[in-house]
Amino acid sequence: xxxxxxxxxxxxxxxxxxxxxxxxxxxxxxxxxxxxxxxxxxxxxxxxxxxxxxxxxxxxxxxxxxxxxxxxxxxxxxxxxxxxxxxxxxxxxxxxxxxxxxxxxxxxxxxxxxxxxxxxxxxxxxxxxxxxxxxxxxxxxxxxxxxxxxxxxxxxxxxxxxxxxxxxxxxxxxxxxxxxxxxxxxxxxxxxxxxxxxxxxxxxxxxxxxxxxxxxxxxxxxxxxxxxxxxxxxxxxxxx
Numbered sequence: 001x002x003x004x005x006x007x008x009x010x011x012x013x014x015x016x017x018x019x020x021x022x023x024x025x026x027x028x029x030x031x032x033x034x035x036x037x038x039x040x041x042x043x044x045x046x047x048x049x050x051x052x053x054x055x056x057x058x059x060x061x062x063x064x065x066x067x068x069x070x071x072x073x074x075x076x077x078x079x080x081x082x083x084x085x086x087x088x089x090x091x092x093x094x095x096x097x098x099x100x101x102x103x104x105x106x107x108x109x110x111x112x113x114x115x116x117x118x119x120x121x122x123x124x125x126x127x128x129x130x131x132x133x134x135x136x137x138x139x140x141x142x143x144x145x146x147x148x149x150x151x152x153x154x155x156x157x158x159x160x161x162x163x164x165x166x167x168x169x170x171x172x173x174x175x176x177x178x179x180x181x182x183x184x185x186x187x188x189x190x191x192x193x194x195x196x197x198x199x200x201x202x203x204x205x206x207x208x209x210x211x212x213x214x215x216x217x218x219x220x221x222x223x224x225x226x227x228x229x230x231x232x233x234x235x236x237x238x239x240x
């Protein structure tokens with residue numbers, strides 16, 4: 001069996017729990033990341049190198065949003081780069097598990113890149129709204145607040161979820177994993193990063209992109225409120 005085939009076989013049995021994961025991440029991004037992890041393993045790449053490849057795709061897309069005039073072609077290129085970056089973001093962790101476990105430095109790098117990506121992406125949408133008001137219909141300066149609000153919701157959700165996982169007690173070794181909920185996986189689709197990336201396919205639509213982006217931002221704000229209430233309730237039962 002080839003090195004890639006062997007890696008794929010081992011990765012199929014080393015996947016993280018699907019609990020709390022949307023359908024897109026479970027059935028699209030993680031499988032794509034599995035193939036990228038296997039290919040990276042065959043090439044001898046380290047998890048940190050894969051993280052940097054993810055960052056390169058993501059930040060190339062981010063820069064394009066801010067610097068290039070919107071068009072349908074640009075939208076396809078931006079979406080493809082963001083989706084590739086997201087898949088490589090899944091691959092680095094899978095590669096780390098394949099190699100016997102990751103490092104604290106690798107986890108730190110992964111989270112720093114994720115935080116930078118979220119912050120930069122919404123900042124560059126704001127820049128695009130400012131630079132190309134005729135194309136997006138954002139001549140009214142109030143529209144510039146939309147990316148700021150979306151950025152706030154995305155970053156607080158990211159940090160809040162990360163901190164909640166760190167503060168919650170770990171499950172006892174050998175305890176069975178909770179079965180994933182299909183209803184929850186569907187409900188989480190609107191705030192899945194991979195689904196969010198799809199909105200950039202509408203860049204050529206100008207006002208269509210603006211309204212779709214604003215709609216996802218409003219949904220992100222509502223989910224943030226629900227997440228904060230849930231996380232606070234869960235942590236209120238934890239004694240330290």
